[in-house]
Amino acid sequence: MTQNSSSVPAPGESAAAPAPAKLRLANVTKTFENAGQNVEALKPINLEIREGEYVVLFGPSGCGKSTLLNLIAGFEEPTSGEITLEGRRVTRPGHDRLMMFQEHALFPWLKVIDNVVYGLGWRPGYRFRPRLRRQKARELLKLMHLEEFARSPIHELSGGMKQRAALARALAPDPKVLLIDEPFPALDALVRARLYSELQDILVRTRKTIVSVTHDPREAACLGDRVIVFTGRPGSIKTEIKVDLPRPRDINDPQVAGYAGKIAALLEEGQRETIPGEKV
Amino acid sequence: MKPSPEKKFRLYVFGFYLLLFVIWQALFSLRIIPDYLFPSPLQVGWRLWELGNDGMLWPSIKATLARMAIGFSIAAGIGLVIGMPMGMSRVVNSCLKSLFLGLQTLPSAAWVPISLLIFGLSDSGIYFVVIMSSVAAVAIATSDGILHIPPIYLRAARTLGTPGYAMPFRVILPAALPRIVTGVKLGWTLGWHGAVSAELIKSSIGLGYLLYMGRELNDAAQVLGIMVLTILFGLLLDRFLFGQIEHRIRRRWGLLTPA
């Protein structure tokens, strides 16, 4: 297929030489111990993510997607195995990785713009340059169509606006890897579609390495270069799909829908015993 | 035009107080209790007006409020400084919490004798009583507030790269603010009790002193009048100053369900 209308080559394309793995997960497992009871959340996971790649983790509820993201973010340590970012071992949260949570987690004591500025304050290049921080925050808010709300308190924003503000805050410090846990839940279809296109705009512009989690096969197909499909609990990688479509992709594009169908079918396959959303 | 429910409630409240005054006046008119023990609302109002004209009232109110402002600021500061390590360390918390809960059960007036022993009749004794009455409430609220911070804020702060030294003031304290403000409000009320109690005995100015003078002079109208004023100022600051701040913070922190 030669569908190259965009100037930026998708990393999934075989034509370009594969970039070296940026993030490497080697035999990573996680078992939670709760009051003497062991819950095995993740079976050995092996995964390599390249620079500029958008990888979507997709699987039934409770299969350990959030756990894996927490491990990469450094909030938790793997029970066994190793996670390395550019060769260095991940043991705790750091400047090179940034997690965006399912809840927006914006700080209510700060105005919208100050939330975006916040993360910059700890970065070497911005440390003692408040004006530069503001300027960068303004640019990002503009990108998210939030410039009018820069000085608003958080509680005056709508749900979709909060998510966009959270995205601006996550992008501001320019982390090497952005981790997104179910970024756009409970938003109406229109807002979601807009967020997807905005996110892709940024992707094309900044070529950021992103790992995100979703329940929604369409979202996976729309955003991911690669979709990693997980088995039910304890989670392991069942298979993966390369989404070979040019960006930006429209969530309603039939080709995206085609991939979404494939992804959904993979999840169903042999998953009779773990229904997504079940309570264990 | 239909009045809004809010306005209707206000009307009821106003009616309730009117009724209270009518009953008070009626009890007085029936002369069940001798009038030198039980003055009428008009006599009380008249006495307060007289006190005001004599230049006794306003300086006393100012004195009590000033003592509260200074004493309580110190108390709030100490409470925060003690409450923060309590909230951040389980060990410190388990040691200090029971102590402060115990201290909180002590009536404010119970601090007066010890303050007399230590400070004599000096003004610093009043500050001592105010501080001791309110510090525990602020400290406990601060530590509880910190212990109840939604973990998501702490995780967000960490992933955004907040260094450890910046956590207490950039994240932990603001995230705990709603509960801290509630504790500050309670602390203010307890401190107010303490201030008036201490003034009863150790002062030559202030609302407590006027209460004491009223008793010395067998002036029931003055005693009741000052009591009413003490309630009014306590309520005013509690409801309209601290209450407003608390409401705003809770709304901003998304802790109020929009009506």
Ligand SMILES: Nc1ncnc2c1ncn2[C@@H]1O[C@H](COP(=O)(O)OP(=O)(O)OP(=O)(O)O)[C@@H](O)[C@H]1O
């Ligand atoms: N702190 C913890 N202690 C004990 N068990 C945990 C803990 N966190 C997660 N688990 C367990 O690990 C498993 C994976 O949880 P995780 O949150 O990663 O699932 P998920 O794939 O993100 O699910 P969902 O799609 O519903 O968010 C679950 O069975 C959960 O009960």
Ligand SMILES: [Mg+2]
């Ligand atoms: Mg999850």
